Amino acid sequence: MLDRLVRWARGKSPWVCHLNCGSCNGCDIEILAALTPRFDLERLGVLLEGSPRHADVLLATGPVTRQIKDRVVRIYEQMAEPKFVVCVGTCGVSGSPFYPGYNVLGGVDAAIPVDIYVPGCPARPDAIAYGVLKLLATLNSQAQELVEEIEATRDTVGLIYMPEEIEEQRESAQTPGPGPSEN
Amino acid sequence: MTAAGIIYHPVTAFLLCMVGGWVLYTLGRALAPVTRTVGGKLKTYACGENLEQDSFPNAYDLFHAAFIFTLLDVIALVIGTVPATAMLWLKAGYLVVGLVAIVILFKD
Numbered sequence: 001m002l003d004r005l006v007r008w009a010r011g012k013s014p015w016v017c018h019l020n021c022g023s024c025n026g027c028d029i030e031i032l033a034a035l036t037p038r039f040d041l042e043r044l045g046v047l048l049e050g051s052p053r054h055a056d057v058l059l060a061t062g063p064v065t066r067q068i069k070d071r072v073v074r075i076y077e078q079m080a081e082p083k084f085v086v087c088v089g090t091c092g093v094s095g096s097p098f099y100p101g102y103n104v105l106g107g108v109d110a111a112i113p114v115d116i117y118v119p120g121c122p123a124r125p126d127a128i129a130y131g132v133l134k135l136l137a138t139l140n141s142q143a144q145e146l147v148e149e150i151e152a153t154r155d156t157v158g159l160i161y162m163p164e165e166i167e168e169q170r171e172s173a174q175t176p177g178p179g180p181s182e183n
Numbered sequence: 184m185t186a187a188g189i190i191y192h193p194v195t196a197f198l199l200c201m202v203g204g205w206v207l208y209t210l211g212r213a214l215a216p217v218t219r220t221v222g223g224k225l226k227t228y229a230c231g232e233n234l235e236q237d238s239f240p241n242a243y244d245l246f247h248a249a250f251i252f253t254l255l256d257v258i259a260l261v262i263g264t265v266p267a268t269a270m271l272w273l274k275a276g277y278l279v280v281g282l283v284a285i286v287i288l289f290k291d
């Protein structure tokens with residue numbers, strides 16, 4: 001009973017904090033687009049919060065640079081439990097196109113664990129909204145219904161990736177191809 | 184004293200508020216996940232920066248004046264909204280306590 005109450009409360013008011021790890025600002029603008037009335041994530045109780053101390057979800061954009069890494073880790077540690085991370089944009093997913101620059105360590109998961117990956121350069125606001133919804137769907141039945149409706153009516157393949165899918169993609173990218181034929 | 188008199192008495196209200204606060208706090212504590220005090224968790228939040236000190240001198244020129252007027256405003260608000268039937272010595276006592284607090288705060 002208490003567990004259900006807590007899940008309900010968490011799912012109804014996820015506060016997000018936006019962190020720019022080194023992005024070009026393209027994805028940051030798209031986060032604003034996802035929050036403001038056209039895509040309106042706020043209708044699901046999502047609120048943009050200034051301090052990670054009060055936030056449940058960290059929306060991280062941009063590649064992790066050597067300079068920002070300690071700060072990203074510290075900010076993640078300072079968030080309240082339980083906490084989630086959504087990385088937004090191809091930079092946040094893999095560090096591309098800046099990786100492997102001399103000062104770039106990679107995507108956001110080079111510093112902290114990530115729960116949802118939203119690719120795109122910049123990530124589309126509907127993909128960001130879908131990513132946040134997918135996260136909320138684990139806590140909130142209204143978000144779960146919305147996700148099901150979206151998946152039934154739209155092609156959502158490639159809009160977001162879960163950590164296992166990213167892992168698979170990375171592994172397959174490292175697998176050598178068939179190689180030159182011996183004949 | 185009647186039953187209503189006891190229930191609406193300021194001391195009863197104060198005790199009820201204390202109990203309510205304690206219940207809320209205990210419930211929150213029981214429901215919250217276990218805090219992990221790793222790394223910078225307990226450090227002052229400073230946009231990710233690693234602050235070595237926890238306090239900084241304030242440099243507002245008129246801070247003291249502004250703070251005194253804030254306290255005076257609060258005292259005036261409380262005294263102004265005390266019901267007319269309240270005892271005079273209670274209002275006077277609040278005023279005296281407020282003024283003593285100001286003197287203690289700013290005696291240096």
Ligand code: SF4
Nearest residue numbers: 023026089091121122
């Ligand atoms: S993914 Fe593209 S738009 Fe987003 S921060 Fe990186 S370069 Fe900018």
